[in-house]
Amino acid sequence: MLVGSGDAVAAGPAPSSPVSLTVNGRPRTVTVDNRTSLLDLLREHFGLTGSKKGCNAGACGACTVLVDGRRVNSCLTLAVRLEGAEVTTIEGLADGDQLHPLQQAFIDEDAFQCGYCTPGQIVSGVGCIREGHTGSPEEIREWMSGNICRCGCYVKIVRAVQQTAGRK
Amino acid sequence: MHPFSYTRVSDTGEALDAGHRGGRYIAGGTTLVDLMRETVERPEVLVDISGLPLDEVTVTERGGLRIGALVTMAEAAAHPKVRTLYPIISQALELSASAQLRNMATIGGNVMQRTRCTYFRDVTADCNKRASGSGCAAREGFNRTHAILGASDHCVATHPSDVAVAFAALDARVRLTGPDGERQVPFADFLLRPGNTPQREQSLRKGELITAVEIPAHPRPLTSGYLKVRDRQSYEFALTSAAIALHIRGGVIREAKVAAGGVGTVPWKLPAVERHLVGERPSAPLWAAAAERAAVGARPLKHNRFKVELLKRTVERQLRIVGGTK
Numbered sequence: 001m002l003v004g005s006g007d008a009v010a011a012g013p014a015p016s017s018p019v020s021l022t023v024n025g026r027p028r029t030v031t032v033d034n035r036t037s038l039l040d041l042l043r044e045h046f047g048l049t050g051s052k053k054g055c056n057a058g059a060c061g062a063c064t065v066l067v068d069g070r071r072v073n074s075c076l077t078l079a080v081r082l083e084g085a086e087v088t089t090i091e092g093l094a095d096g097d098q099l100h101p102l103q104q105a106f107i108d109e110d111a112f113q114c115g116y117c118t119p120g121q122i123v124s125g126v127g128c129i130r131e132g133h134t135g136s137p138e139e140i141r142e143w144m145s146g147n148i149c150r151c152g153c154y155v156k157i158v159r160a161v162q163q164t165a166g167r168k
Numbered sequence: 169m170h171p172f173s174y175t176r177v178s179d180t181g182e183a184l185d186a187g188h189r190g191g192r193y194i195a196g197g198t199t200l201v202d203l204m205r206e207t208v209e210r211p212e213v214l215v216d217i218s219g220l221p222l223d224e225v226t227v228t229e230r231g232g233l234r235i236g237a238l239v240t241m242a243e244a245a246a247h248p249k250v251r252t253l254y255p256i257i258s259q260a261l262e263l264s265a266s267a268q269l270r271n272m273a274t275i276g277g278n279v280m281q282r283t284r285c286t287y288f289r290d291v292t293a294d295c296n297k298r299a300s301g302s303g304c305a306a307r308e309g310f311n312r313t314h315a316i317l318g319a320s321d322h323c324v325a326t327h328p329s330d331v332a333v334a335f336a337a338l339d340a341r342v343r344l345t346g347p348d349g350e351r352q353v354p355f356a357d358f359l360l361r362p363g364n365t366p367q368r369e370q371s372l373r374k375g376e377l378i379t380a381v382e383i384p385a386h387p388r389p390l391t392s393g394y395l396k397v398r399d400r401q402s403y404e405f406a407l408t409s410a411a412i413a414l415h416i417r418g419g420v421i422r423e424a425k426v427a428a429g430g431v432g433t434v435p436w437k438l439p440a441v442e443r444h445l446v447g448e449r450p451s452a453p454l455w456a457a458a459a460e461r462a463a464v465g466a467r468p469l470k471h472n473r474f475k476v477e478l479l480k481r482t483v484e485r486q487l488r489i490v491g492g493t494k
């Protein structure tokens with residue numbers, strides 16, 4: 001499979017490279033236009049549209065995924081650099097029909113309105129809990145500040161992260 | 169984004185070869201990829217150095233600290249040696265960017281990051297840093313966040329890093345390797361003021377690679393801290409900031425290391441403040457008098473006059489916090 005970058009292509013074929021990575025436990029090998037972001041690879045070519053494109057500049061956090069267990073902005077990650085990497089997206093958090101505890105907490109706490117930032121919030125929250133930065137609402141707010149919510153659901157987002165961390 | 173070819177290197181020699189042939193090094197990529205998308209950066213060849221063995225934090229023989237260029241901001245901030253020996257570095261790092269970006273961005277890349285000047289990032293605007301000789305739209309434009317210190321007629325953009333301010337205060341050195349071997353450059357000489365050549369931002373030779381940032385040993389006890397003032401509480405660049413380290417023994421300040429961020433075209437050392445502190449006993453009037461010297465030489469622009477007073481107050485407040493006198 002040859003994967004384009006979504007950019008206007010200049011004259012002639014743009015340089016591309018093969019890359020093998022694992023996405024939500026499934027091994028994938030693709031040839032990507034070098035300019036392709038991980039976010040575009042996920043959304044446009046793997047059909048994993050849970051990760052959202054907000055700013056496409058690393059400023060909003062809607063595209064947050066885990067790479068080798070660490071939360072990153074997939075919009076600023078070049079797919080070509082991910083040889084051997086393990087990527088987890090929002091689609092990979094649930095265990096079959098069993099939602100991830102943080103996904104369930106977002107529902108229980110009513111921690112979203114429009115939902116656009118929610119996949120990024122949840123994946124980032126999973127990272128935040130793993131990193132152990134959930135000691136207080138203040139700490140959660142600081143360590144979740146890379147995820148913007150235009151609906152302003154912060155109070156409930158913080159509550160969902162705090163409750164999930166407390167259940168661990 | 170312009171097309172580019174991509175190569176991954178596994179040792180420093182390979183990297184230097186590729187760099188010498190004009191390849192552009194990429195580590196965390198958080199600045200570079202962003203600016204490539206805006207076509208501000210248009211490298212033809214990206215050299216991925218993330219596999220190089222430059223990812224360790226070590227204590228030097230003399231008790232200083234060496235942070236490998238590829239240590240991520242998150243790893244450096246969390247490292248026990250950094251937290252114990254130079255907590256000011258952890259503090260500056262954790263007040264920077266977001267958790268996601270700190271997981272990606274590296275120490276070497278942090279120092280190399282480019283300005284957040286909106287005119288630099290907008291390819292339709294005049295910018296001498298991006299397009300030499302085109303002019304500076306910021307000088308007469310919306311320049312609220314721009315520099316009050318170290319600017320020239322050609323450029324008024326600030327250096328955006330927080331940790332670089334701590335590095336400057338602590339007299340860090342940048343370790344480099346290149347085609348002609350290894351060398352060290354004092355941090356204060358590594359980042360360049362714009363002068364007549366704002367497009368030239370570091371004293372790097374062609375193909376040179378940062379291998380580490382090294383902080384020399386400082387006399388102990390050392391109390392230190394980083395204060396950042398910004399438009400929102402988190403995930404924002406500094407309007408002003410102050411990195412301060414004090415060595416106080418027998419009730420007297422023996423050494424003072426002070427630098428400011430958000431105000432200069434490079435991390436701004438404040439030697440006049442340092443001189444006023446050394447040999448004195450901590451007191452509220454001392455902090456005020458020293459901080460009064462923080463903005464020496466400031467030349468504010470139309471929209472950033474507030475930074476002159478804000479800088480003095482930032483330094484005074486941080487002296488009070490670090491120095492421990494109310």
